[in-house]
Amino acid sequence: KGQQLSFMHQAYVVDSAVEHAAYGLQAMNNLGLALSLDYLNFGTINKYTRDASNQLVANGSFNPSALHLDLGAGYALKAFSLGVNAKYVSQSFDGTGGSTVGADVGALWRQGETGLSLGAALQNLGGTLDGSNLPLATVAGAAYRIGLAGGVVAIAADADIPAADSAASVLSAGVEYAAAELYALRAGYKAAGNGGAGGFSVGAGLRYSVAQLDYAFSAVGDLGNAQQVSALIKF
Numbered sequence: 764k765g766q767q768l769s770f771m772h773q774a775y776v777v778d779s780a781v782e783h784a785a786y787g788l789q790a791m792n793n794l795g796l797a798l799s800l801d802y803l804n805f806g807t808i809n810k811y812t813r814d815a816s817n818q819l820v821a822n823g824s825f826n827p828s829a830l831h832l833d834l835g836a837g838y839a840l841k842a843f844s845l846g847v848n849a850k851y852v853s854q855s856f857d858g859t860g861g862s863t864v865g866a867d868v869g870a871l872w873r874q875g876e877t878g879l880s881l882g883a884a885l886q887n888l889g890g891t892l893d894g895s896n897l898p899l900a901t902v903a904g905a906a907y908r909i910g911l912a913g914g915v916v917a918i919a920a921d922a923d924i925p926a927a928d929s930a931a932s933v934l935s936a937g938v939e940y941a942a943a944e945l946y947a948l949r950a951g952y953k954a955a956g957n958g959g960a961g962g963f964s965v966g967a968g969l970r971y972s973v974a975q976l977d978y979a980f981s982a983v984g985d986l987g988n989a990q991q992v993s994a995l996i997k998f
Contacts, residue, residue: 764789771993776960776986778806783993793839801831810857829854835867844871846884852892865890865897877915880906899926914942931957937964944970949979960984966991973997 771783785799805827811819835848846869853862869884882904887897904921920936937951947968955961962982969976975995983989 765997767995767997769993769995771991773989773991775989776983780804780806795837795839797833797835797837799833799835801833803829803831825857827854827856842872842874844873846870852890852897854892861893863890863892863897869902877908877910880908900924901926911940912942914940916940928957931955931959933959933961941968946970947977951981953981955984960986 766788767786769783769785771781773781773783775781780803782802782804783799785797787795787797790796807824807826809824810822812822814820830851830853832851833848834850835846837844837846846867848867848869850865850867851862852865854860866888867884867886868888869882871880871882873880884902886900886902888899890897901924902921903924904919906917906919908915908917910916917939918936919938920934923933923935925931933953933955935951935953937949939947939949941947947970949964949966949968951964953961953964960983962984964979964981966977966979968978973996975997977991977993977995979991981989981991
């Protein structure tokens with residue numbers, strides 16, 4: 764409802780980082796539109812070659828990156844909401860790169876401000892990037908919200924199942940306590956198949972008037988830890 768503007772910075776593993784910006788608005792009574800941009804910077808990676816004696820020799824460096832632009836729309840039908848998203852994806856790797864377009868579709872059912880919510884989406888339909896199809900995936904989740912001690916407790920779980928390798932699926936669960944729209948405390952756990960990176964996460968948020976600030980810390984398996992800061996403005 765109304766308009767929202769959000770920004771996020773994620774300091775991921777090693778020296779990689781994700782920058783995110785999004786804007787959404789209520790275009791009509793039951794129709795919402797949103798535009799978002801994600802930029803992934805993998806940091807600096809050193810390059811090496813082998814000399815005549817087969818020894819590694821430093822040969823400069825490069826900075827891989829990727830860009831993700833989304834335009835989405837959602838339409839509410841009482842308890843049900845339907846959504847579609849068009850995306851543009853590009854990547855650059857040591858002087859080479861490519862781009863493509865794709866789409867997501869999804870649906871959400873909500874019992875109300877509290878109670879049960881169920882959602883599912885099909886992601887990365889269509890599109891071929893550098894000779895490979897976009898990673899088609901099915902995502903499904905459930906959440907339950909209940910009033911408690913002057914606030915609301917939300918318990919949620921979701922599954923991300925890649926079509927190419929279901930054994931690499933990611934299962935996540937979390938809980939949040941939001942107190943009278945002033946602050947929120949969060950904790951979660953992610954389990955990833957096929958040796959994927961997962962672990963525990965904790966976070967907190969502050970909300971005052973039209974502004975909201977959130978922070979999260981998460982373990983990323985053997986890769987180390989990640990931190991994320993985001994800000995949201997409603998007007």
